[in-house]
Amino acid sequence: MNVHDQSKIMNELIREGxxxxREQAACLAPYRKANINRFGAYFLDELRKSINIDYQLEVVSPCN
Incomplete structure (x- = not known):
């Protein structure tokens, strides 16, 4: 979900001008690196419908 959300935001920024x-995009990581609760309890809603993912979403400006 983090990758999806970050990709959508990056695409919106590109569309706004x-x-x-590529160098900027390479520095961004949607994965948590600190304060990770490795063995904690996480709620997973197994009945939640999954989102449709656009795998062709631009996250780097076309001229780069």
């Missing part, structure tokens, strides 16, 4: 280079 912002430039995102």
């Amino acid at each position: 912002h430039v995102i280079t």
Whole structure:
């Protein structure tokens, strides 16, 4: 979900006219690196419908 959300936001920024280079995109990580509760309890809603993912979503500006 983090990857999906970050990709959508990056695509919206590109459509608004912002430039995102490959170097900038390479520095972004949607994965948590700190304060991770490795053995904690997590709620998973198994009845929740999954989202449709657009695998062709642009996350780097076309000129880069």
